[in-house]
Amino acid sequence: MNKVLKQFGSYFGHKGVLLTLHMLIVALSIWLVVLISVETFKGIDFYSEPRFHREQFWICMVFLADYFIELMLAKRKWHYIVTRFLFLLVSIPYQAIIYRYGLQQYLSDEVSYLLRFMPLIRGGFAVAIVVGWFTSNKATGLFLSYLVTLISMVYFASLTFFLFEHGHNPLVKHYTDALWWACMDVTTVGSNIVAQTGVGRVLSVVVAALGMMMFPIFTVYITNLITSRSKSSTDDAGLIKSFKAYMQSNQAKSGNQVSSQTSLPEHQDENHTAPTGDGKNNP
Numbered sequence: 701m702n703k704v705l706k707q708f709g710s711y712f713g714h715k716g717v718l719l720t721l722h723m724l725i726v727a728l729s730i731w732l733v734v735l736i737s738v739e740t741f742k743g744i745d746f747y748s749e750p751r752f753h754r755e756q757f758w759i760c761m762v763f764l765a766d767y768f769i770e771l772m773l774a775k776r777k778w779h780y781i782v783t784r785f786l787f788l789l790v791s792i793p794y795q796a797i798i799y800r801y802g803l804q805q806y807l808s809d810e811v812s813y814l815l816r817f818m819p820l821i822r823g824g825f826a827v828a829i830v831v832g833w834f835t836s837n838k839a840t841g842l843f844l845s846y847l848v849t850l851i852s853m854v855y856f857a858s859l860t861f862f863l864f865e866h867g868h869n870p871l872v873k874h875y876t877d878a879l880w881w882a883c884m885d886v887t888t889v890g891s892n893i894v895a896q897t898g899v900g901r902v903l904s905v906v907v908a909a910l911g912m913m914m915f916p917i918f919t920v921y922i923t924n925l926i927t928s929r930s931k932s933s934t935d936d937a938g939l940i941k942s943f944k945a946y947m948q949s950n951q952a953k954s955g956n957q958v959s960s961q962t963s964l965p966e967h968q969d970e971n972h973t974a975p976t977g978d979g980k981n982n983p
Contacts, residue, residue: 726827728762735752735756794815865895877893
């Protein structure tokens with residue numbers, strides 16, 4: 701019994717540590733999104749603001765610590781390294797390294813800006829895990845994970861599109877124009893805003909491809925939900941029908957028992973009063 705309790709405690713202790721780490725990563729990812737958004741909307745140069753690359757550096761350090769903690773907790777360490785090697789790569793503080801050694805002059809604005817989104821790949825995976833743990837239905841967990849991914853990608857694409865198209869595209873005057881472009885492009889409907897820069901053209905293709913991959917998942921989820929509800933209703937109806945049949949069967953058995961008990965004394969009286977035919981019963 702003690703062994704079972706120890707295994708039970710170690711399992712939930714292990715799961716609790718992982719859940720805490722993933723929730724911390726989600727919170728830091730949200731803060732990183734806030735930093736990138738403030739930088740984009742206010743037009744602040746990332747490398748001229750020490751606060752930005754300092755905070756991103758420590759966020760990446762937490763991501764790296766999470767990677768090595770999970771590696772120590774993993775039972776199959778080589779399998780973890782192979783399957784999660786991408787998370788190690790995206791957790792490296794590239795921006796801090798570039799700033800420390802003055803390499804920003806060798807990078808284009810496009811590459812430098814896109815490097816800031818790399819740690820968010822780790823945050824997206826953490827969101828998927830946390831959502832899966834808090835939802836009992838796998839289909840619902842998968843649907844919510846894809847929904848969060850889709851919303852995040854639309855937001856990041858609109859930020860990037862606004863940064864590079866603003867000032868070059870006369871139709872992109874405000875961020876709301878870029879957000880409208882992203883929403884229309886992800887639904888593959890399209891809008892009257894046509895990308896003018898190379899980054900904008902690439903985003904137009906990527907966002908449309910993302911929409912074609914993501915939206916069929918919504919259809920599958922709704923179909924699965926309707927099928928599950930229909931099956932549940934059919935099962936409930938079958939259960940009620942079985943219960944009624946069971947009650948009717950019990951009532952029939954009870955009626956047969958009562959009729960047999962009432963007819964038994966009549967047969968006994970007939971056996972006692974019937975003459976034997978030898979006249980011995982007459983006085």
